[in-house]
Amino acid sequence: MNEKTEFAQRLRKAMLAAGYPDRPAVLEREFNSRYWGRSVTFQAVSRWLGGKSIPSQDKLQVIAQWLKVEPQALRFGDQAVSAIREQRAKWQDPGFYQEREAIDAFLALPVEQRKVVREVIMAFARAGEVDEPSGKDGRKTR
Incomplete structure (x- = not known):
């Protein structure tokens, strides 16, 4: 499985966990209502949910804040976040x-x-x- 597909799975899971259906129309509406930049299209969010692309970092931050997940976990998965925490714990x-x-x-x-x-x-x-x-x-x- 590639990183775009894995991201799409994490995004769908986060949407469902937050009580939203994992549909492009919902993602488009909710994202655009929170993002201060240029609105994204239905096609763009469909590509995110379909495992064809990954949003830029500024967009990822907005999605993560909306869904109440860590941006790193959404982008890279829980294993990456755990590895970061382990390194921080060692440093502390x-x-x-x-x-x-x-x-x-x-x-x-x-x-x-x-x-x-x-x-x-x-x-x-x-x-x-x-x-x-x-x-x-x-x-x-x-």
Whole structure:
């Protein structure tokens, strides 16, 4: 299944969960009543529901707000949202406090100093790659 088809399934499911029939006429009416930009056509929303296209990000935001779902979940699925939450949870771990503090300090530096620090970090990263043992095919093992 491709991403457009998967998006269409998520959109239909979200419409039904919000109490709306998953029909193009309903989507067109509800979307256009909330969107401040140029109205979308029946054909455009039919393509969204039919798995032929995916709306642009600004339109996706309006749909998500209307249907009370996260835009990321609507666009990419619940698995993507879960992966983002996991990464955020790791970052919020108190064990990373010193790293977060160092990154905040880095971001507060002037551009030229950030460039120097970035080059030092990249040099350490490259040196670390050289020290790692390689597999039979010459690729690094992790």
